[in-house]
Amino acid sequence: MALTPMKQITTLHRGHFLTLSPSLCSLVCGKRVNFMGEYRRPGQPRDNTPPWKKIQFSFAKGVEGVQKHLGLLKDEMFQRFVGPQGRPLQVHMQEQTQVQWEFRGPESLSQWVVSSDREIGGRSEAYLKLGRNSNTCLLYGTLCSTPPRDGETRYSGYCTLRSKQPMMSFDRKKHYDWSSFNTLYLRIRGDGRPWMINITAETYFTHQSDDMYNYFLFTRGGPYWEEVKIPFSKFFISSRGRIQDEQHPLWLDKINTIGFTLGDKADGPFQLEIDFIAVCNDRAHTEEFAYEVYKRNPEV
């Protein structure tokens, strides 16, 4: 639904696609060739180095990688004797809530990627650290919505936190299966700014790789924690920062990542504290999808 040429549109969510690929590149097997390529700032020359020149082989990294992958493989092989996803069958069948991400210790921060509009030339800053009692995570920084002076980018000013794609052994993708739950549950404490929650699911076709399911997260501010429940049926699909005309509900069987984006154009410091992120089953919620699916929205 790009109405203007794609080049001009610098979307809010563009930054998300950039951060993921470098962090996932493994040692020897080259990273998966990204179809769209990384974001190239206007005026920046194209990187024409052939992929084999980017390989940096080091023996120590190789040993480390072998250890890691064999460890993961061993886990996969033996976890299945305990039960599905490494948990006893009884727990798996009876659970109504599941805590997906919690912040208890510094290693929990390594599952997350922070990025801001620095990548497109903006001036926002975002950092992630553990809270003072090291039981929560604190995302803080400064938002600055001055667009970069490159003549093409029109909007700027976002900061985002995104979970890393979980991986099995030998760099195979692993997905979260939330199909027995219907609600996202967060315990947060913000400073009154509105945030956006982005969920990406596994897609089949290449052109769907930028699809995201979004909903809003409003914070009250103040010294008290808030418990936020968001049904998955409320999430709407968007691609490259644009809401799509044809909506369909989020399929919960293969969830890749979750992210939080701030882009409310209010320049200044921000902070968001997250205690945990969980999914739960709200039996009172029966809605399947909050938007019309029998026709295009709007019908044109």
Place this chain on the structure above:
Amino acid sequence: MNCAPRLLRIQNFRALTVCLRAIVPAAAPFTSSHTHSPFLHGCSVQHSLRSFHGSGALQKNRAIAKDYEEKSEHEGGKSLVTHDDLFERVAQESRTKATFNRVLDVFVKQDIRRRGHVEFIYAALKKMLEFGVERDLAVYNKLLDVFPKEVFVPRNFIQRMYNHYPRQQECGVQLLEQMENYGVLPNVETKVLLVQIFGEKSHPMRKYQRLMYWFPRFKNMNPYPVPHELPQDPIDLARISLSRIAADLDAKVTVHQLPYTDITESGEEVSQPYIIGVQSPDQRSLLAKHNTSRPVFVEGPFPLWLRKTCVYYYVLRADPLPPEERTEEPIDPERCFFYPLELDVDLDRDLEDDDSFDVDEVVEGPVFAMCMAGQGDQVTLAKWISALQETNPVLGRTATLFRLESGPGELQSAAEPEPASETEAEPGPAEEAEPLRSQRMKQ
């Protein structure tokens, strides 16, 4: 050098007007109706009248044509005038909605063919924020009215199939996108204009439809709504923000001190900042139960954002109790005679009925009160604490430590009381304030 062609042009222009004056009366009934209500006519009528389109406008704007001549003479033959320039010339006087509208009027009347309207609209969109009209729907509609009507409407299937007049359509979409960014919901007038300008199934029309589908859906979604126009008075602003962060409907906002500036006889200026606090009954009972041997802390400032405004507040809190001192208070069974407040019976809970989350709780100290003040120094906040003593006598017997930071801090309390942080919190002045407060309580 420029003179000859210009003279010739003006001559031609006058001749044209003269000869049109002769023609126009005959065509006037058609043209006027045509320009005013193009909707009512069928396609065939429009086509037959098409040749008269320009002439009708000419007749209407005869005076303006003269104005245009004058204007072009005044500009001294400078053919390239940026539209930013037009706005900046007006902006020297004042930047208001009225002047913005006047610029639009000048442009519309300047040239009947509206040459360069796309550039003009882009320039106007950029200047809207400066003139303070970025949230004004009427101005957007007026800006959309700058587009010439019916010229860009596709007239056959080939035009409809391809992107007809892409630059103009992009400009229209850009205008709607700016409306979207500032949260302005278009109205029927916008739709009528878009249909007149670009036709029923154009890109701007689709953008309009998308706005109209999604905007009302998300309009009232914020559970903690903030008005667009925040009150200018800091006391009203503090009232709004404190009742927002209190998260309790029973919480009472108290104005402890009004802002006050006076000049004493000796010529010194005495000013008092405002102090506004909030405390809920729950917080008060928590504070009443507080162990007086443990200090309470005044922490802050913490930021709170209300749309684009940032306000700062301070918190009175204590450190969490160590685990050996924590006690669960039994609920008084006589608090409510009509139904039990606590049920100890094992309800028929199935194995699948466990809805709790398997996480360790984050232990934080209790919050006793919040306040906002005109100045964030210790003297002002000590006044707040002494004002709180009227309702909370415990504070008179408890040590109060000030942990104030120069900048906005993160909103957290340590799990265990850190001795280091207490020493850096300057206990000296706090203890000095102590006897002062107890004296006041005695009075």
